Amino acid sequence: MLDHIRSTYLSNFDNIRSYAILVSGSAGRLVISLIYFILVANTLSFDEFGLFAAASATGIILSRFFAFGFVSPLYRIATAKKRLLGVYTSGLIAGAILSMPIIAVVAIIIYYLMFAHQMLMITFLFIVFAEVIFWRTLEVAVILLNGLYKFGHASILVVIGTLVKMLASALFVWLSMGDLQDWGIYYICGNAASAAIAVLFYYPKVRLRWRVSLYYARWIDSLSVAAAELTYYTQNEVDKLLVLAMGGPKIAGIYAILMRLIDLTALPVRSMLTLLIQKIMQRKSIIQSLKNRLIFEAAIGGISLAGIIAMALILSIFPNLLGDNVAEVTPILIFVALVPCFRNLAEYHSELLYGVNRTVIRTRNALLLGILKTGLLALLLHYFATSDIWLTLLNGVFGILYIASLFLSYPAIDKIAPLQKSNV
Template sequence: MVHAYLSMVGGSAVRLVLSLVYFICIANVLPISEFGLFASASATGVMVSRALAFGFMSPLYRVATVKHRLIGTYTTGFLVGALFSLPLIVALCALIYFLLFAEDMAGPVFLRFMLAEIICWRGLEVVSNVLNGTGQFARSALMVVIGQALRTLSAVAFYALSFSTLSDWSSFYLASNIISLAIAIVVFYPRVRLRWRPELYIRRWVDSVSVAGAEILFYVQSEFDKLVVLAAGGPEVTGIYAIVMRLADLTALPVRSFNTLLVQQIMRSPAILKRGRTKPMIEAIIAGVSLLAIAGMAGYLTLFPRGLGNNVAEIAPFVAMVLLVPGFRNLVEYHSELLYATGQTVRRVVNLACLGAMKVGLLWLLLQETTAPTGWVPMLNLVFLAVYATSMALTYPSVQRWAAQR
């Protein structure tokens, strides 16, 4: 487990560096308002992508973890499910575009961002999960690093060639994601024979759809905030929020690697949850790592305000105001993974629906009070504290009952 974690964290460290370079290039070329639009469109794609194949990635991952010989069969199920889910995905994208983006972003630009996130990057995540399920953590980490590297190269090229519009960036972004998906499928996906077994897929239908719902709701509560900020405060406020939250999100990379291993360990050894000190110890570690990471970022920007570029320098003073936000966000994600690991997919859906509604409501109320960054940015700590406390109250009683039954 230590070797697997180090392999995954090694990949996460490289991704962290690449993500930082990528972020610096884009955040300092696009105006803050256009960066906010890009972040909002990307968040839309991430949320909607969870409906791809109606969540059939979950049965595929479980099979990759415990029954390798069925990977080809469940890969076929995923591909067919993806095809049938496309009308729903198109309808969701069209609805969100006309409600929020039509006035500020051209349709073809929005479409390119959706293709990049929903088809290309989500496809790469499917390959990564299958590799993790089969224990090939180093190959999975390498593949994701290659994908992030291609995104970063496209951002560097965008910066170096003096392009500056959101339309230009959408073309660079889509091209890098298409290449990443092609490499993931051709080079990294296990060599399997595709087989059609509908009787197996029907048995997994409830689990698949509930996981899809939970995934959508999880990303609603983690990504929908950008759309709420866009609707309540406009592109400029969204740009500030997106940059602050992007810096906070960089702290989650080592935590997500830990969550992946923890989920597998709980699936194989449920008794781990019966140890009384395990849960508070894990929460303390996640919170501590998150706090140290964002504090380090805030300290760096205090000493070198232009260390991440001129545009980010305008946002640098706000980073120190959200020191608690990354920890609360990462702990909510950990709670969601606990419910997934214990097979409580319906409970996970209910919890995430409650958390998403709470977060959206609190952000909306906050921005109705003030759109001045010095007013609403520090209050984000209280917003995410409320979401975390609710998540803890909803999650641990269910996990405790599940563990007691075993």
């Protein structure tokens, strides 16, 4: 028995070490993110935090269209043909410049539709472009480092970026008036500093070269991934915008705090997904086994549930641990215990489709799930927003989304099985 455990450990040593590196980065990020969250959530009012979360969600959605999705070809090249990094980095820069006017126009339209009477345009644009330009730049560097199997550097960069934002929030608390307008300035400055560190110290040193023919060859993949990412993050973040529109800023603030706490518990899961999807990209036959599918689903769901229960337990013992504003929300955390399980599993399905090159199916699924999520949340808020039962019913909403994702994703994955079996 011990010999079997030892041989299993040795045969999977590289995977275990990579996961340990990623988790250590996630653990550091978790602590720093928690401090950042405490400072911001307890300085802004519920209304302001709800508006900030909705504006940030808008930026996150629009950032998926950054460079028309050319991040995906760059990542694939990093894993297979490192000598072309300079060529694809040039393509990324060109795509980023060309995509920005489109993103800016869409951002302004969204502002006038949803935010014009609640916050200044300059504050909204600061928050949106902090996500679109600066934090997305850091994410590109992290994605590239992961593609180069430099998991340690990627983890350190994420921690540094999060630390810089935390320091910006600390300065905001100590030096400003503590309102949303001030926070917009500190937020974009913090994200800009994080992006500068990523580009200057962590992005691989490459010689920029143009190969337009290669960009054309990757155009379909780039746009399909951009569409999938845009659609996926729209359905993932649209709830914050919908709650703001139907429930008002205060309920949006409470919901945003709740979802932020749930997001914090997902960091270890995302580290696992990074490694798992890379393995599946290299050997797609892994996901053909029903046993493996059940193990992966159970592991992701179990880790997610354990994380939210642990957080709820700690906060029940120390209710003011995260500050007075958050303390008002923490008693209801246990009532949404299944939400992180279903959210993380749906995210896993999306990443899985990317790993097996089913990007068109991924886009379709994200679109269908986004429509379903919007409809379910709209019904929930319309009929139950005035009572606390809507929080418990969130488990059902995300459960339905998970089941839909399950039945939309695996049939598409099964279609690659005959090809993979012939190659194994």
